[in-house]
Amino acid sequence: MPEKPIKGEKRYFMTGNEVVAYAAVMANAEIMYGYPITPQNEIMHYWTRMAPKYGKEFLQTEDELSAGFTTVGGVLAGRRAFTATAGPGNTLMQEPISMAEAMRLPIVVVVQQRGGPSTATVIYSQQEVTLTTLGGNGEGFRVVYSTANHQELFDYTIKAFNTAWKYRFPTFVLGDGYQAKMRESLTMYDPEERGLKMVPTEAYVGKPGVPGIDRPPGQYRNTYNVEEEIHEVVQQYTKEFNAIAPEVAEYESFGTEDADLVIVSHGVVYRAVKEAVSELREAGMKVGYFRPITLRPLAEKELKEMAGRAKALLMAESSVGQMTRLVKEVIYGATADIHTLYKPGMGISAEDVAARVRSIL
Amino acid sequence: MAKAVKIVLAGEGGQGVQSVAEIIAEAANEEGREALYIPNFGVEQRGGVSVAFLQIGDQAVGSPKFNTADIVIALSERAVRRTSQYVGPDTVFVYDSGLQGIEDDIPKNARKVLAIPALQVASDELTPRVFNIIIMGAVVKATDVVTEDRAKDAIEKKLGYKFEKNPKLRDLNYKAIDRGAELVAALL
Amino acid sequence: MSVQVAMPKSWRVDTKPHKFCPGCGHGLVLKAMGEAIDELGIQGKVVYGCDIGCSLLSWDLFNVDTIQTHHGRTTPVITGVKRANPQVIGIAYMGDGGGYAIGSQHLVNAAARNERITVILVNNTQYGMTGGQMAPTTMPGQKTETSPYGRDPEKTGYPTQGPEMVAAITREGAYVARATVAKPKQMKDFIKKALENQISGGGFSFVEVLSTCPTNWRTNAEDTWNFVEKEMPKYFKVGEIKVPETLHKEGK
Numbered sequence: 001m002p003e004k005p006i007k008g009e010k011r012y013f014m015t016g017n018e019v020v021a022y023a024a025v026m027a028n029a030e031i032m033y034g035y036p037i038t039p040q041n042e043i044m045h046y047w048t049r050m051a052p053k054y055g056k057e058f059l060q061t062e063d064e065l066s067a068g069f070t071t072v073g074g075v076l077a078g079r080r081a082f083t084a085t086a087g088p089g090n091t092l093m094q095e096p097i098s099m100a101e102a103m104r105l106p107i108v109v110v111v112q113q114r115g116g117p118s119t120a121t122v123i124y125s126q127q128e129v130t131l132t133t134l135g136g137n138g139e140g141f142r143v144v145y146s147t148a149n150h151q152e153l154f155d156y157t158i159k160a161f162n163t164a165w166k167y168r169f170p171t172f173v174l175g176d177g178y179q180a181k182m183r184e185s186l187t188m189y190d191p192e193e194r195g196l197k198m199v200p201t202e203a204y205v206g207k208p209g210v211p212g213i214d215r216p217p218g219q220y221r222n223t224y225n226v227e228e229e230i231h232e233v234v235q236q237y238t239k240e241f242n243a244i245a246p247e248v249a250e251y252e253s254f255g256t257e258d259a260d261l262v263i264v265s266h267g268v269v270y271r272a273v274k275e276a277v278s279e280l281r282e283a284g285m286k287v288g289y290f291r292p293i294t295l296r297p298l299a300e301k302e303l304k305e306m307a308g309r310a311k312a313l314l315m316a317e318s319s320v321g322q323m324t325r326l327v328k329e330v331i332y333g334a335t336a337d338i339h340t341l342y343k344p345g346m347g348i349s350a351e352d353v354a355a356r357v358r359s360i361l
Numbered sequence: 362m363a364k365a366v367k368i369v370l371a372g373e374g375g376q377g378v379q380s381v382a383e384i385i386a387e388a389a390n391e392e393g394r395e396a397l398y399i400p401n402f403g404v405e406q407r408g409g410v411s412v413a414f415l416q417i418g419d420q421a422v423g424s425p426k427f428n429t430a431d432i433v434i435a436l437s438e439r440a441v442r443r444t445s446q447y448v449g450p451d452t453v454f455v456y457d458s459g460l461q462g463i464e465d466d467i468p469k470n471a472r473k474v475l476a477i478p479a480l481q482v483a484s485d486e487l488t489p490r491v492f493n494i495i496i497m498g499a500v501v502k503a504t505d506v507v508t509e510d511r512a513k514d515a516i517e518k519k520l521g522y523k524f525e526k527n528p529k530l531r532d533l534n535y536k537a538i539d540r541g542a543e544l545v546a547a548l549l
Numbered sequence: 550m551s552v553q554v555a556m557p558k559s560w561r562v563d564t565k566p567h568k569f570c571p572g573c574g575h576g577l578v579l580k581a582m583g584e585a586i587d588e589l590g591i592q593g594k595v596v597y598g599c600d601i602g603c604s605l606l607s608w609d610l611f612n613v614d615t616i617q618t619h620h621g622r623t624t625p626v627i628t629g630v631k632r633a634n635p636q637v638i639g640i641a642y643m644g645d646g647g648g649y650a651i652g653s654q655h656l657v658n659a660a661a662r663n664e665r666i667t668v669i670l671v672n673n674t675q676y677g678m679t680g681g682q683m684a685p686t687t688m689p690g691q692k693t694e695t696s697p698y699g700r701d702p703e704k705t706g707y708p709t710q711g712p713e714m715v716a717a718i719t720r721e722g723a724y725v726a727r728a729t730v731a732k733p734k735q736m737k738d739f740i741k742k743a744l745e746n747q748i749s750g751g752g753f754s755f756v757e758v759l760s761t762c763p764t765n766w767r768t769n770a771e772d773t774w775n776f777v778e779k780e781m782p783k784y785f786k787v788g789e790i791k792v793p794e795t796l797h798k799e800g801k
């Protein structure tokens with residue numbers, strides 16, 4: 001086995017894209033497929049630089065349809081394969097992701113959100129929530145981790161491979177242009193040294209032996225003849241997805257018990273919320289926060305409980321309510337007032353959050 | 362929670378504001394502090410003003426961008442105009458005294474406005490190439506986010522390979538840090 | 550500025566200087582295109598589509614109706630316009646990544662259907678706008694951000710021969726050529742013919758132009774011109790490949 005770039009625990013100071021490339025190497029990812037798009041390009045740049053040294057492969061495809069389908073091919077061959085994209089690339093990737101969803105293929109996709117719709121900006125947004133959680137012509141059988149800082153980018157990129165291979169649902173790390181391009185500190189480590197086992201991979205096709213003689217052939221489909229068949233498949237997937245949801249769902253919350261107002265946010269906006277809440281608390285205001293880490297599946301039980309208790313909620317996100325729609329569905333019936341702080345395509349600062357809270361309370 | 366120091370550095374493409382921000386961020390990180398540096402980037406960045414957002418503190422930094430900076434350093438006429446949005450009543454606004462036609466654009470609401478002759482010092486005393494290092498000295502002095510010695514170490518780390526070949530460069534860069542610090546110290 | 554003096558009439562004055570980097574070939578190609586539009590007197594009929602790539606920076610460059618499309622999708626957008634209104638003269642302008650990678654299916658099928666549009670494709674051997682990744686046209690051994698150790702043709706193939714491919718899949722009536730910014734007169738001549746062929750209803754018209762990207766090549770002026778004049782023609786042969794009977798051949 002070729003060596004790994006990181007031994008022991010060490011503090012690093014780098015960009016998020018570099019963090020993702022390192023995390024994928026440390027997770028024993030074997031092959032990356034990708035197509036250039038800002039702001040994820042440097043994931044490919046760092047991966048291709050490390051590749052020969054650590055025995056990794058890379059293929060630059062002709063577009064994101066191809067990047068997605070080659071990643072599908074990679075996992076069918078039993079490799080820990082991944083891709084990374086953003087914005088219009090994420091749009092194109094919904095077709096291959098749909099296939100992965102239909103055939104329970106453990107692809108890992110890193111999304112660095114940029115402004116939308118269309119080409120928009122290469123900078124930042126939280127406008128790929130709907131697409132990433134529910135895109136394609138399906139039911140959203142996907143796991144989506146929304147990270148907020150470089151430590152999480154590292155931790156959850158590694159975790160994404162395990163979630164994908166354990167449950168066999170396409171798994172996403174949802175970052176954004178800020179996280180991709182900014183530099184901050186984090187601790188990187190070899191997951192195995194921390195006792196974190198990588199879930200083993202398994203080939204769907206190309207196993208040893210002659211099909212029909214030594215083993216049954218591996219035959220996988222996504223097309224069905226009659227309504228009853230697809231109905232049954234989707235029902236089964238739904239059951240399995242719902243069954244794993246409580247185990248997969250992650251969240252963080254603070255001060256929701258006594259809060260007059262609970263701020264719901266995800267990803268990088270959560271940083272602003274956390275900062276604002278700590279200031280507002282110091283100023284004697286009863287505010288708390290709830291931050292889903294998984295946007296799909298959501299921590300439904302905890303969200304419901306929180307919303308049932310809360311007097312008022314403030315939804316803060318860099319889109320016109322993409323996270324809010326997901327949350328509202330879960331908390332349906334709660335009587336808390338819902339306020340919003342939507343800044344589509346733009347960052348939200350702690351000052352923005354604090355000012356909005358003061359305008360409500 | 363002690364708040365992070367928030368810094369905005371802005372200039373024209375070739376003025377090296379991004380590398381200054383990056384070196385300061387790395388120096389702070391080396392000191393065990395928490396730093397967050399985010400460049401601005403976009404389709405039209407080629408023609409536009411280059412802005413760097415930098416925060417340094419002792420705890421994990423909150424949101425990567427912010428509305429109001431503790432210190433804004435604007436190195437070109439356009440940068441002065443572009444960055445006035447980050448100025449508030451607690452902001453120290455620093456600009457180069459050689460800039461022209463900006464009298465009306467200097468923010469009126471800043472806590473302090475400092476005009477430093479960095480461009481002039483660079484070309485008269487040192488070399489225009491270390492202009493950005495003078496600025497770095499000024500930022501470090503004005504904010505105390507890292508010590509001047511740490512700043513020098515960080516430069517050594519970044520440019521050490523060049524200094525090996527030409528030790529005079531090291532002196533020049535160190536002097537630039539000192540001069541930058543002096544320029545601000547005289548005004549603070 | 551001297552650009553002012555030489556500016557084609559069909560260029561918009563109020564959006565100049567244009568937004569390309571100094572030494573970029575895009576400006577030269579679009580100047581030739583502007584002159585061709587002027588000479589043919591078709592400013593009022595052109596519908597210009599630019600791709601996503603550095604070509605997007607030309608969305609307000611001309612005083613002609615313009616559509617900025619998606620990366621790789623300019624060919625179908627202009628095809629749609631032309632089919633819906635055959636009176637217009639449709640120009641699809643794109644990079645090598647846009648045309649030969651993500652948009653290759655559109656190029657192939659538009660050519661095969663002999664769409665009456667003019668496609669101008671700028672070959673700068675990499676992805677300019679996204680910061681210099683490998684493109685289908687990257688030269689063997691050339692270092693890019695995603696081929697940091699040099700393009701290895703064993704693993705990633707040889708540079709795409711675009712005009713040769715288009716020539717092979719089009720019928721009579723198509724016009725196909727490869728120009729270079731190093732020969733501006735010839736470049737303008739080829740672009741003009743690619744427009745004339747559309748005007749006369751001949752068929753699909755395609756010109757690839759060898760161009761420069763000093764920013765991502767990280768070259769000075771001398772090396773930039775050396776690369777486009779000496780290196781690129783080793784894989785990309787400049788000249789006309791397919792000329793309809795109705796159009797005169799180069800030099801005749």
Ligand SMILES: Cc1ncc(C[n+]2csc(CCOP(=O)(O)OP(=O)(O)O)c2C)c(N)n1
Nearest residue numbers: 088601602603620644645646647676677678
């Ligand atoms: C679907 C999609 N994928 C990726 C991108 C990102 N992207 C923008 S421009 C570009 C490449 C441009 O290269 P090229 O077409 O060669 O044009 P150049 O900039 O070199 O002129 C890419 C990959 C995008 N905008 N849309």
Ligand code: SF4
Nearest residue numbers: 569570573603677762
């Ligand atoms: S990056 Fe290259 S292709 Fe794009 S404008 Fe600059 S020189 Fe031209």
Ligand SMILES: [Mg+2]
Nearest residue numbers: 644645675677
């Ligand atoms: Mg190109």
